[in-house]
Amino acid sequence: MVREFLRENLKFSILWEWILMDECPSSASVVDEGIFLLGGEMTLKGRHLLDPSDFSLEELSEIFELADSIINDPASFSEKCKGKILATLFYEPSTRTRFSFEAAMLRLGGQVIGFSEPSSSSVAKGESIADTIRTIACYADIAVMRNPKEGAPRIASMYASIPVINAGDGGHQHPTQTLADLLTIRSVKHSLDNLTIGCCGDLKFGRTIHSLIKALGRYKNNAFVLVSPKELQVPEYILNEVLNKGQLPFKQVEKLEEVISELDILYMTRVQKERFFNEEDYIRLKDSYILDNEKMKHARPDMIVLHPLPRVNEIAYEVDDDPRAFYFQQAKFGMFVRMALILKLLGVE
Amino acid sequence: MLTITSIHKGIVIDHIKAGMGIKIFHNLNLDKADYKVALIMNVPSKKMGKKDIIKIENEIDIDYAVLGLIDPNITVNIIEEEKITEKRNLQLPDRVVNIITCKNPRCITSVEKYVDHAFYLSNISKGEYRCLYCDEVYAVQEK
Numbered sequence: 001m002v003r004e005f006l007r008e009n010l011k012f013s014i015l016w017e018w019i020l021m022d023e024c025p026s027s028a029s030v031v032d033e034g035i036f037l038l039g040g041e042m043t044l045k046g047r048h049l050l051d052p053s054d055f056s057l058e059e060l061s062e063i064f065e066l067a068d069s070i071i072n073d074p075a076s077f078s079e080k081c082k083g084k085i086l087a088t089l090f091y092e093p094s095t096r097t098r099f100s101f102e103a104a105m106l107r108l109g110g111q112v113i114g115f116s117e118p119s120s121s122s123v124a125k126g127e128s129i130a131d132t133i134r135t136i137a138c139y140a141d142i143a144v145m146r147n148p149k150e151g152a153p154r155i156a157s158m159y160a161s162i163p164v165i166n167a168g169d170g171g172h173q174h175p176t177q178t179l180a181d182l183l184t185i186r187s188v189k190h191s192l193d194n195l196t197i198g199c200c201g202d203l204k205f206g207r208t209i210h211s212l213i214k215a216l217g218r219y220k221n222n223a224f225v226l227v228s229p230k231e232l233q234v235p236e237y238i239l240n241e242v243l244n245k246g247q248l249p250f251k252q253v254e255k256l257e258e259v260i261s262e263l264d265i266l267y268m269t270r271v272q273k274e275r276f277f278n279e280e281d282y283i284r285l286k287d288s289y290i291l292d293n294e295k296m297k298h299a300r301p302d303m304i305v306l307h308p309l310p311r312v313n314e315i316a317y318e319v320d321d322d323p324r325a326f327y328f329q330q331a332k333f334g335m336f337v338r339m340a341l342i343l344k345l346l347g348v349e
Numbered sequence: 350m351l352t353i354t355s356i357h358k359g360i361v362i363d364h365i366k367a368g369m370g371i372k373i374f375h376n377l378n379l380d381k382a383d384y385k386v387a388l389i390m391n392v393p394s395k396k397m398g399k400k401d402i403i404k405i406e407n408e409i410d411i412d413y414a415v416l417g418l419i420d421p422n423i424t425v426n427i428i429e430e431e432k433i434t435e436k437r438n439l440q441l442p443d444r445v446v447n448i449i450t451c452k453n454p455r456c457i458t459s460v461e462k463y464v465d466h467a468f469y470l471s472n473i474s475k476g477e478y479r480c481l482y483c484d485e486v487y488a489v490q491e492k
Binding site: 128129130147148149150151152154155169170171172236237240241 | 453455456457458459460461463464471472475477479480481482483484485486
C-alpha cells in the first residue's frame with residue numbers, strides 16, 4: 001500500500017526531489033522503478049548522479065575501488081554489460097565526454113544509442129525533456145544527458161524510471177568530470193586529503209571547477225587557491241555555501257606566478273567562449289592565464305597539472321612533456337571511472 | 350477618522366511593512382476573495398512608525414509560505430469570537446514551490462514551462478533561497 005501510494009503520488013512531483021535531498025544517500029535507496037525503501041540498505045543501483053554530493057564519501061570510494069579493479073584487469077569486465085543499452089542525450093556539442101561514456105559502455109560489452117545534437121532528434125520538433133526521457137527510458141537501461149540549460153538533468157531524473165547521469169548542465173555541474181578528477185588525484189597522490197588545490201582560469205562559468213571544489217571540500221584538510229581575473233571569480237553560491245559554510249581555507253588571487261609554488265594540484269580551465277554573453281569580454285580575458293615552462297619552474301616537483309580538456313591555449317604545448325602534466329592520463333581515468341559508475345548504477349556485479 | 354470594524358472570526362495580518370500590504374493582498378489572491386477583506390495602509394505604529402494591516406473575515410486557510418517569504422516579521426492573529434486566540438510568528442519556509450521564479454536565463458525553468466519553480470532555503474540568516482535546478486541565489490529582500 002505504501003509503495004503504491006509513493007508510486008502514484010510522488011514519482012513525478014517535486015516532493016520526490018525533496019525526499020531525494022533529505023533522505024539520500026544516508027537512509028534511503030531507490031529500487032524498483034524509483035520507489036524508495038526508507039531505512040533500507042544503501043545501494044547505488046538505480047540512483048541518479050546529478051551533483052557530486054549526491055553520493056556519500058563511502059559510495060565514491062566504492063566507485064573508485066571498482067575503477068581500480070577495472071584498470072588492473074579490464075578484460076574481466078568486457079562483457080559485464082552485455083544486453084544493456086546506454087542512451088546519450090547530448091543537447092550541445094561534446095566530443096570528449098560523449099566518447100568517454102560511449103567507450104566506457106562499449107568496453108563493458110554494452111551498446112549505445114542517442115543523439116549528439118538536438119537538431120537530429122525530436123527535440124528539434126519541440127519535445128520536452130520530460131517526454132524525451134520517458135520515451136528513451138522505454139529503450140535504454142541508463143541515460144547520460146548534457147544540456148546547455150542548468151538543471152536539465154534534474155528534470156530528466158524526476159521523470160525517468162532509469163538512472164540519469166548529468167554529463168554537464170550549462171555552467172552548473174559536471175559530476176562525472178569530478179569523478180575523473182578525483183580518481184586521477186587519488187591514483188597519483190594516493191590520497192584525497194591534506195591537499196592544496198589551485199584552480200586557475202574561468203572559475204565563474206567553469207562547471208568542472210564548481211563540482212571539484214564541492215567534492216574536494218568534503219575531504220579532510222584541503223585548501224583552495226582560486227586564481228582568476230576578477231570578472232571570472234567563483235560564483236557567490238560556491239563562495240558562501242561551500243567554502244565559507246564548510247569553513248574551508250581558501251584565497252582568491254589574480255596571478256598564478258605568486259601562488260604556484262604552494263600547490264599540490266594545479267587545475268587549469270579554459271575561458272569558454274560559449275559562456276559569455278558579450279564577445280568583447282571573451283576576447284579581453286581569453287589569454288589571461290597561460291601555463292608555460294617558465295611558470296612550471298616555480299612549481300613543486302610533485303605538483304600535478306590537471307585540465308578537463310579540451311584546451312585552447314591556456315597550457316602551452318611545451319608543458320605536455322613535463323612529467324607533472326597529467327591531463328591526458330586524466331581523460332583515461334575518466335573513461336575508467338565512467339565504466340565503474342555505469343556498473344554501479346545498473347547494479348551489475 | 351477612518352474606522353474599520355473588528356472581525357468576529359478570521360485573521361488579522363499585522364506588522365506588515367508600510368507599502369507591502371498591497372503586495373501581500375495580491376499574492377494571497379485577496380482581490381478575488383468572495384469574503385470580506387480590508388487592507389489598511391499607513392497605520393501609525395509605535396514599533397514601526399507606519400505599518401499596513403490586512404483583516405480577513407471568515408477565512409483562516411491562507412498561504413503562510415507567501416507571507417514568510419515577503420516578510421518573516423509579519424504577525425498573524427487568528428480571531429475567534431472577536432478575540433485573538435492565537436498569534437503566529439512567521440518563519441522563512443524551508444521550501445517554496447511556484448511562489449517565486451528563477452531569474453537565471455540559463456536555468457532550465459526558463460525553457461521547460463511545465464516544471465515547478467522550486468527553491469529551498471540555503472541561508473536562513475541572510476534569507477537566501479536557491480533554485481532547486483540551477484542553484485541561483487534568490488534573496489528575500491529582492492521581492
